[in-house]
Amino acid sequence: MEFRCKKAGDECYGVKELTLLSEISQRLIQTKELKNDLSVILELLVRHLDAERSFLTIFNRQNSKIYIEAAYGYSSAQQARGKYDLGEGIIGRVIELARPIVVDKISESNLFLNRTQQELKSKDGKDLTFVCVPIIEESQVTGALGLLRLYNPYITKDENLYLLSVIGSLISRVVSSKQEQMEELEALRQKNQELQSKLDDGQRPVNIVGNSGKMRDVYSLVNMVAETNSTVLIRGESGIGKELIADAIHYSSKRARNNFVKVNCSALPDSLIESELFGHEKGAFTGADSRRKGRFELADGGTIFLDEIGDIPLSTQVKILRILQQREFERLGGTETIKVDVRIVAATNRNLEEAIEKGEFREDLFYRINVFPLYIPSLRERRDDIPLLVDHFIEKFNKRNGTSVKRITTSALNMLMIYSWPGNIRELENCIERACILTTDDVIHSYNLPPSLQTADSSNTQARGGLMYTVEQVEKQLIREALTSTKGNIAKAAELLSVTERMLGTRVKKYEIEAWRFKV
Structure with missing residues (x-):
């Protein structure tokens, strides 16, 4: 009479187990490549x-996180998605409690998170059993070993757990070594x-508030050019703090x-600007009762x-061009x-x-400055800095008004x-000053803000980009909070x-939010 094993078909299941354990032992003895060998063992x-x-x-x-370190039968994308918190899902519970878990049919289990987004049945539609055991080295849980196999009612839970536990014991030292490497790398x-954060703070001028990526680029350029004597042209919208950069x-x-010496050229009338910049001699014009040094002098x-x-x-502009070229000038009315x-x-x-192009500015002067x-x-381009600026x-x-807004x-x-800030930081400053005056409980509420922020219509400052733009701004703020x-x-x-977690990770990457900066 022909013998047929109910657990493994033609070949004896016990022989298969012994053969497997023998091959794993040989692999561990003969090789030193940790990660690759773990993948081979899984295969x-x-x-x-x-x-x-x-x-x-x-x-x-x-960081109390659990990562898939090696896998067989998973794509690289599926493996990358395999991240868990301690106590989260079956894998998190196995590691937290240091106890194995067997789920006979994962398609019927609520505990199976399916973080890797894998198929819950075999290719031919059969049920799968999930076996997960902790890997323990010197009484410390270092990880977990998991297996998804075809459901077989003839193989008991104890048999499933015993085999995987033995294999876990064989590779426990390798896994412990890998854990130490991972933690050292994380540290x-x-x-x-x-250190990078401290370096960024060190580059930031003490008189400027802001830590967004674009402002850090500005700080880097400021530090580089400050050491030279080169002429600098600061460009940007009104109200962004160009004077602070200077x-x-x-x-x-x-x-x-x-x-x-600071000169606001737009505030000086044409008839006086030359006198202000270059000075004048006594009697140079009506009212010039004495010699006066100019701002350049x-x-x-x-x-x-x-x-x-x-x-x-x-x-x-012609005279300024001469100063740039030769560093010399004459006072008004002087020789x-x-x-x-x-x-x-x-x-x-x-x-x-x-x-x-309109003939309002000299091209040669432009190239000189x-x-x-x-x-x-603009503030619209560095919205990440708004909370810092508000504080x-x-x-x-x-300090100025003796108040205690918290x-x-x-x-x-x-x-x-969400607001588009046409007046940039100057407008934000005025807005916060007004709100600090209006608050009655030392907390700034939405109704303390100007009506233009609440409607975005009175000053024609609708959020640019329409609905999707506005939704993205709200989404970014919710993620930051x-x-x-x-x-x-x-x-x-x-x-x-x-x-x-995958959806949030996608959004964080899309909006270029640096999650590590929120750690304290």
Whole structure:
């Protein structure tokens, strides 16, 4: 009579187990390549037991996360999605409780999270059994070994668990070594992030608030150009803080101890601008009762900041061009040539290229001042900095007005994040000052903000980009708040937002949000 094993078909199931354990032992003895060999062991496990898939997870004690370290039968994308918190799903529970779990039919189980988005039945539609055992080394759980095999009623739970537990014991030292490597790498990564954060803070001028990616790029450029004597042209919209950037350039330079003279060119009438910039001799014009030094002469040895240089009349532009070329000029009504050692930092919110085409700005002067152009992003382009700016202004007005405003509500902050800010930081500052005056409970509420923010119609400042743009801004703010509440923990933030960790990770990558910055 022909014998047929109910557990394994033609071949005896016990022989298969012994053969598998023998091959795994030989692999561990003969090789030193940890990660690759673990994958080979998983492949042996699948083939000998006619299983579908197998995987090995490692518990990272640095961040209490569980990762799939090696797998067989999973795509690289599926393997990358295999991340779990301690106690989350079957794998999280196995590691947290240090106890194995067997699920006879995963398609009928609510505990099976299917984070890797795999098929819950075999290719021919048969049920799959999930076996997961903890890997323990010196009484410490280092990871878990999992196997998905065809459901077989003749194979008991104890038999499933015993075999995987034995294999787990064989590879426990290898897994422990891998755990240590992973944790060391995580520790180095966190240390690198901390050092990078400190480096970024060190580059940031003390008089400027903002830590967004675009502003960090600006700080880097400021630090590089400050050490030189090159002419700088600061460009950007009105109200973005161009004067603060000019301050940072001067006070970070070798000229910091010398004069820093500021001139608002748009505020000076055409009839007086030459006298203000270059000075005048006694009797040069009616009312010139004495000799007067100009701003360039006063800035000798230091820096002169020409704000709104695009508004200077053409007749004056010629003289400024001469100073840039030869560092000399004559006072109005005088004949003595005065030489100066002055660095020029200019700023404008005008499109100088268009002004050149219209004949309103000299092309040769543009090329002289455009040695080191520095573009400052508008507040719309650096919305990540709005919460920091709001806190800064609240503190500023508390000191100025003797108030004690403590915070701003989430709904009010959301309105600030969505608004398009045509007046940039200056408008935000005015908005917060008004809100600090109107609040009656030391908290800024949405109804304390100007009507223009609440309707976005009174000043024609509808959110640019329509509905999708507005939705994205709200989504970004909700993600930032969740990351702040969970101290940068993606998994907990996803739970707070009622979305999957994968969905949140996609959004974080899309909006270029650096989750590690929210860790404290």
